[in-house]
Amino acid sequence: MKQVKCECGHINPVGTVLCESCGRALQETQPPLADMRYDGSARRSQTYNKTIIDKIWNFFSSVKVGIWLIVITLAASAFGTIFPQEAYLPPGAQADTYYKEQYGTFGQLYYLLGFHHLYGSWWYLLLIASIGISLVICSLDRVIPLYRALKNQGVRRSPAFLRRQRLFSETVTVLNGESKEKIVTLLKKKHYRIREKEGSILAEKGRFSRWGPYVNHIGLIIFLIGAMLRFVPGMYVDETLWVREGETAAIPGTDGKYYLKNNQFSVETYNSKTEKKVFADAIDRVGDGRVAKNFQTDAVLYKREGKIVYGEKPKLEKVTEEDIRVNQPLRFDSFSVYQVDYKENQLDQMVFQLIDKKTKKSFGSLKINLLDPDSVYDLGNGYKVEIASYLPDFYFNQDGEPSTKTKIPNNPAFVFNIITPDKPKGEKSFVAIQETIEGSGNNKYKLKFDHVETKNITGLTVRKDLTLWVLAVGGAIFMIGVIQGMYWQHRRIWLHSQDGAVMVAGHTNKNWFGLKKDLAFILADSGLTEPVDQKELIKTQK
C-alpha cells in the first residue's frame, strides 16, 4: 500500500487529507478553512474506485445516497397513508372492489399499483434493506479511519493547520509559566483533558461523542435484524381464539399444551350518573352507554398433563385464574393472550314446551344445547322428543333444500320427531326461528318455542414474539448512541507557541457557541486574544 509522508515525518495512509500528526494539508487544493470532517482521514471510498466491489462500496458509503434512500422511503411511506391499507379495511370488504367503490378511479389506481399493501411490498422492503446496507457501509467507511486519526493525533500541530481552523487567534507575546498554568487550571475546571508536548497544549473533551453515530447505527442494524427474525419459523405466533362463556378451548400455537376457559365475558360502558361528576358533560354529549369502559374475559389457564392421546379428553391442570383486559394481557411462557374482540348475546340454549295444539296442555319442556344437542329428550310419562336432524345455521341451498351454512348456531333449525303415548311412531315437525312446518300437516302435538338463552363470546389474540428482546436491545443501543452523539460534543482547543507568538485554535463537531464560551472563559485575563470566528470573517469579506 502506498503511503504519504508528511513534512513533519509522520507516515499517513494514502488518501489522507490532513496529516494525522501535525495537521498539515496533504492535498493540493485547499479551501480557506480546513475540512475537519472525519479529521481529514483517508476513507476507503475516497481512495479506491477500481473493482466492482469498490464501486458498490462507494455507492453505499455516500451519505448523499443514504439521504436519498431516507427521503424516498419517507415519500413512499406517506403514499401508503392516502387510503387505508388492506389490513384496516372494514370486515368483509374485498380489496379488489372496495378501493374502486369508495374512492373512485384514483382508488382503483391505488389498488392496481399495489399501494394497498405498500409496507409489505418487495420494493418497500428493498428500500429498507438498502438503508440497512447503507448504514453498515457508511459506518465502516468512516469509523475506522476516524478512530485511527483521533488516536494518532499529534499535540503539536503545524501553524498552517491552526490558521485554517474556524476559531483562531494569534497574539504576539510570550506565554509565561504562570499564565499557562492558569489556562490549564481553567481548562481542567471545564473538564478538558490536557496533553502537552514541547510547550504546545491540546485540550480535548467529549471525544466519546464521536462514536455516537456508529453506536446508534449498530442499534438500528440490530433492530432491523430483529425485524427480519420474525420470518424464522417458531419465532412468531399470531393466532385468533374465540371462546364461548363456560367453554374451554385449546390455545392455538401452543401445540395443545395450554387450554383457556372463559368463565365470563363482560362489556362495561360509561354512565353519567355512576361516573365521576367531571365526566358528566362528556358522557352526556355522546349518550349513556355509548362509550366503552371495559372489555374483560374472566379466564382460567390450564396446562395439559401427560402426552397427547388423540380421541381422549385431555387431563388439565389449572395454572392460573386471571382477568384479561385491554392493556392487560394474560402472559405465560413466552405467550401473551390479548382481549381484542367479542360477540355479545350469541344463541346458546333453546327451550321448547311440548303442548297439545288444541288444549294447549303442556307435557314438559326441553332445553337444547345448540352447540351440542342430545339426540333424544325424554320428558317422562312416555313423552319423548327425538332430534332427527339439526341445522345450526339454516338456509335454503342452491337446490332449494334446507341446509346449514356453518356450524355456528346463528339460525338454528330442527327436524323433531315427537313420540307420545298415543302417537308411538311419532309426528315429524320442522322447527326454525319463527316458522314451523309439519310433516303430515295435521299433527296433534307441537313444540312451542319458549325462550332462548344467550352467551357472550370473547375474541382473543394469542401472540408469541421471540424477536422482541432483539428489538429492545437494538432500540436501547440506538438511544444510547443518539444521546451520546447529540448531547455531548467533541471539543478541542490547541495552544501553540512559536516565533514569539501564541496561537489559539478551537474545533468542535457541534455547538460552536459552547466552544466560544469555553474559550472566553479560559482566556479571560490571560492577555491572549480571544479567537475569532473565521467563518464569519470570510462571510463579511465577501
Add this chain to the structure above:
Amino acid sequence: MAELSGNFLYAAFLVYLIAVPIFGGAIRGNKDKKGRPNRWANIGITLSIVGFFCHLGYFITRWAASGHAPVSNMFEFTTAFGMMLVLAFIILYFLYRLPSLGLFTLSIALLLIAYASMFPTDISPLIPSLQSNWLYIHVTTAALGQAILAISFVAGVIFLLKHVDQTKPSKKTFWLEAIMFILVTTVAFIAITSAFRLAGYEAEFNWVDKSKEKSVMVYEMPALVGPHQGELLTEGRMEPLVDLPALFSGRKVNTVIWSFGAGLVLYGALRLIIRKRISALLHPLVKNVNLDLVDEVGYRAVSIGFPIFTLGALIFAMIWAQLAWTRFWGWDPKEVWALITFLFYAAYLHLRLSRGWHGEKSAWLAVIGFAIIMFNLIFVNLVLAGLHSYA
C-alpha cells in the same frame, strides 16, 4: 378542581400574551455592557416561567380532576404541546439568551392554546385502549420531543425573516409569506369559530354517510357546502350551496372553507393597512440577530429534540402498542407519520454533515419538519381515519 384548572389555563394564556410584546421590546433594546440581555428580556423570561407554571398548574389540576393525564383528546394534547413548547423555549433561552426566540415561540404557543380551545374541552373518561400508564409516558415524551423540534422551526423562521431579501418579490419571499398566511389563517379560524360559537349558531342536517347509513350532522357555521344528500332540519338556517360526496365530512370541509375565506379576508385587510408583506413588516424586528447563532440554535434544537422524539413517539409508542394492540407496529397512519417525522429529521441531521446545507437551507428544512409535525397532529387525527382518531 376542573374549574380551577380552566382558570390556570386562562392565566397562562394572559401571561404569555403580556410576555410577547415585552420580548418585542427586548429585541429593540440593547444588550448591557457585559453582553447580557437587557431588563426587558429578563422581565420577558420571568413572565414566560410564571406562565409556564400556570400552564403546568392547569395540567396537574386537570389530571387530579379526571384521574388520568390530560393528553387524551385534541384539546388536551394541543394544550399540552403548547406547554411543552414553552418549556423547550425556556431551556433554549437559558442556553442562548435570544429574546427574539421568545417573541415568536410564545406567539405560536398562544395560537396553539387558542386552537386547542376550538375542540370540545370536556373532561372525558378513557376508553379501554387508553387506560394505561403508558398514556402519559408515551404522549408527554412525544409532545416534548415535538416541541423541542418545533423550536428549530421558530429559529428557522427568524433566520429567514432576516435573511430573505424583502426588496424584491421572489420564490423565497412567496414561501416565507405563505408561512405568515397560514398563521393568519389560524387566527381567522379561531376568530370565526369563536364568533359563531358566541352567537350560538347551530344547524342540523340529516345525511347519508359512505356506508349508506343515515345520520345527523351538526354544523356550527353556516353551511356553504352540505353533507352528502343533506337535508336541513333547523329552521331559518342557510341552505348549502352544494352537497359533498359521501367520502367527505361536510362539517369539516365547510369549516376549512370558512377558515380559508376568513384567512384571505384578514390577510388582505392586513396587507391593505401595512402596505407590505407581513414578513417585511417583521423584518426589522430581527435585524440584530446573528444568523450563525440562530442557525446553531435550530441545529441544537433538533439535536436535543430528536432523541426525545424517538424515545416518546417511536420507542415508548411501540412498547405500548405491543401491550394494547398486541403488536408493536401496525402501519397505522399516525405510526407511519411518526416514522416519517423520524426519517425527516434523520435526513436533516445527515445533511448537516454536508457542506452547503447550513444556514438558509437548514432553515427551510426546519419549516418543512414543523409542517410534518403539524400534519401529523391535525390532518392525521381529523382526516385520515385510524386508531389515533380521538378528536
